[in-house]
Amino acid sequence: MKKVHEGMAKSIRRMIIPIAALLLAALPLRAQSDGLGRNISLSDTRITLGEAIAEIQAQTPYRFAFNPERIDTGEAVEFSGKTMTLEAALRQMTASGKYDYVVRNDFIALSQKQPAEQPQNDTTGEDKTSAAAESGAAVIVEEVVTETTAVAAVPAAVPESAPQAADVVDNMEAVVDRPPFVALKTNILYDATATINLGVEFRTGKRTSIDVSGNWNPFTFGDNRKWKHVLIQPEFRWWLKESFGGHFFGAHVQYAYYNAGNLPKPFSTNLRDHRFEGWLTGVGVSYGYRWNFTPNWGLEATIGVGYAYMDYDKYECQTCGSKVGSNTKNYFGPTKAGVTLIYTFGKKKKSKPVAPVYVPPVVVETVEEVEEEVVVVVEPEPIPEPRPTTAERLAESRSFLAPAAQFDDISYQDDPERFIEAHREGSLTVTFRQGAKVVDPTYKDNAATLDNIISTIREIERSSDSRIARVVIAGFASPEGTAAVNDRLARERAEAIRNYLTGNSGVSNDQIDLYNGGVDWHGLRKMVAESDMPDRDRVLDIIDNTPVWDAQRNTGRHGELMRLSGGEPYRYMLRNFFPDLRNAAYIRAYYENK
Numbered sequence: 001m002k003k004v005h006e007g008m009a010k011s012i013r014r015m016i017i018p019i020a021a022l023l024l025a026a027l028p029l030r031a032q033s034d035g036l037g038r039n040i041s042l043s044d045t046r047i048t049l050g051e052a053i054a055e056i057q058a059q060t061p062y063r064f065a066f067n068p069e070r071i072d073t074g075e076a077v078e079f080s081g082k083t084m085t086l087e088a089a090l091r092q093m094t095a096s097g098k099y100d101y102v103v104r105n106d107f108i109a110l111s112q113k114q115p116a117e118q119p120q121n122d123t124t125g126e127d128k129t130s131a132a133a134e135s136g137a138a139v140i141v142e143e144v145v146t147e148t149t150a151v152a153a154v155p156a157a158v159p160e161s162a163p164q165a166a167d168v169v170d171n172m173e174a175v176v177d178r179p180p181f182v183a184l185k186t187n188i189l190y191d192a193t194a195t196i197n198l199g200v201e202f203r204t205g206k207r208t209s210i211d212v213s214g215n216w217n218p219f220t221f222g223d224n225r226k227w228k229h230v231l232i233q234p235e236f237r238w239w240l241k242e243s244f245g246g247h248f249f250g251a252h253v254q255y256a257y258y259n260a261g262n263l264p265k266p267f268s269t270n271l272r273d274h275r276f277e278g279w280l281t282g283v284g285v286s287y288g289y290r291w292n293f294t295p296n297w298g299l300e301a302t303i304g305v306g307y308a309y310m311d312y313d314k315y316e317c318q319t320c321g322s323k324v325g326s327n328t329k330n331y332f333g334p335t336k337a338g339v340t341l342i343y344t345f346g347k348k349k350k351s352k353p354v355a356p357v358y359v360p361p362v363v364v365e366t367v368e369e370v371e372e373e374v375v376v377v378v379e380p381e382p383i384p385e386p387r388p389t390t391a392e393r394l395a396e397s398r399s400f401l402a403p404a405a406q407f408d409d410i411s412y413q414d415d416p417e418r419f420i421e422a423h424r425e426g427s428l429t430v431t432f433r434q435g436a437k438v439v440d441p442t443y444k445d446n447a448a449t450l451d452n453i454i455s456t457i458r459e460i461e462r463s464s465d466s467r468i469a470r471v472v473i474a475g476f477a478s479p480e481g482t483a484a485v486n487d488r489l490a491r492e493r494a495e496a497i498r499n500y501l502t503g504n505s506g507v508s509n510d511q512i513d514l515y516n517g518g519v520d521w522h523g524l525r526k527m528v529a530e531s532d533m534p535d536r537d538r539v540l541d542i543i544d545n546t547p548v549w550d551a552q553r554n555t556g557r558h559g560e561l562m563r564l565s566g567g568e569p570y571r572y573m574l575r576n577f578f579p580d581l582r583n584a585a586y587i588r589a590y591y592e593n594k
Helices: 002-033 049-059 086-093 126-135 165-170 188-192 269-273 390-395 409-414 416-422 446-462 483-504 521-529 536-545 557-576
Strands: 039-041 046-048 063-065 076-078 083-085 099-104 107-112 151-155 182-187 196-203 208-217 226-239 246-261 275-292 297-315 323-345 362-370 373-378 401-403 428-431 466-477 512-519 583-593
Touching (some): 039 086, 046 049, 049 076, 076 086, 086 099, 182 188, 246 297, 246 323, 390 401, 390 446, 446 466, 446 483, 446 583, 483 512, 521 536, 536 557
Parallel strands (some): 401 583
Antiparallel strands (some): 039 083, 151 362, 182 323, 226 246, 246 275, 297 323, 466 583
16 A cells, blocks of 8 residues: 555656756746846837836836936926836936936836036035935935035935835835736646646735635546546745745645546556556745736746645556555645746726936035134025926927917918917828728727827826817818718818817816818828838829819719729728728827926
8 A cells, every 4th residue: 555655646746847957947037027137018119207116116126216306207208118127118218318327126216317517626525415406316225425625415305294215215116016916827747637727816915915826626537547536725925025026935734636537548457457546735935937928917836845745555457346445644845846837916007107206406605714703504405397287297208299389270260270280290180990980999099199198188287287168170071972861971080089078087168179070081092102002103193183082074083093993902901001090090189287
């Protein structure tokens, strides 16, 4: 009986140990996801500095420290792509030359760069101390002491409600976005054995979590081959940097009931010729690593060893026969292995500007001795630069938003078509289905476009320093259909956008101007010119030189396009261009400061 159980234990080791070797061999691949070399994914290539900070904090264990009076989180930043290393992102965030960064442990300190010029007479060291005061955020992560005989750096008075720098570091988790709370997972190794399995992991602290997994295999395969079992395995985890990312160690317990027999190689002869039914319980420790590919999706590799107490009955054959006997065994060896696919819940759809870390300013007091007289020189407070208004800050990253001074009402009233085409670049577009006049947020990119314009208008209208002065909406239609139908559709589409904005953003009808653009010939010409479609030059010639309707010939531009080359170019445009012409292709907002 002892040999029977030893054969079963050896079979378990033969199955788990090769898997463990593969997992351990894969762990060196983590190099690209640690430290500044880890990859991050940004929501767009042009976002504000505050949005970039929030998205980096959500995907890495790093936290930012900076003085909000010196760092403009509303400033727009251009990135070379949406996916890059953390180090590349930091370089591009500071590429303007206005800011610098320092990395210390788990903190990234942003500071304002100082001018390169040096004072002619630096006898007291006061400018060096002033520079330290300008940088501000560096005091969070690095203590700098400059000893001079005539200068003393004194912290300025801090309001009671403001936290001290040390308190901010110790309680950093209270002022930044927390990581997601729960993750759903499935072990791919168990999936490969037709074992139904599901795991849930809960974040219990900054570096701790609870993982609970369950497996169930109720199946009997050909020749009565079976590996039936139920396994429950909860585990407490401690993460080296932050929960749900990087290295972790775990301590687990397990309970299982099994009914197995007629198993193929590499299982032992006993498991091929007999059936075993019983239960086990035990404890173990594990090590693993988690890769986060996106804010929601990740992969985890883990291996564990431990102890199990096994109690089982052995039967003569796989399907019948009397019980040979019962036995118990103390097992030491691998108790856990997994390559697990993870989906994490709780990630915000939009990044919020990061909560700034308060850094007490520094007041420099300089005392210079002249013989027996003491002269006290106090540096004057610099005159702060005017901060941009809410609308000015938003306009830096939203091309459809412009100051009201750029709207020429006379030009618009005299020739609205020419005005629209001259300012069309950078405007927003909402697309409609063929023949439709109802706004469909689920169609193409409409959801993101509508959210962009509505959230912008709401933020400006709720601010105390700016307001929406005017919104211009131009509706268009594609060429197919009669002129009367296209004019009606273009007008009704512009009206539909107006009604959607007044119902969701807070602007009134008095703030909105509508323009009926009819068929969007300008948009079609631009699409044709930028394409390699059949007969492109002949299509452009018809658009440029054939009137929309020629009464003498009883035909027009649309008919000529349909007859060109047997209709092949027209069918190409119908498939590839016309769907994008059924739109309100011009939405632009103008603001004024209060």
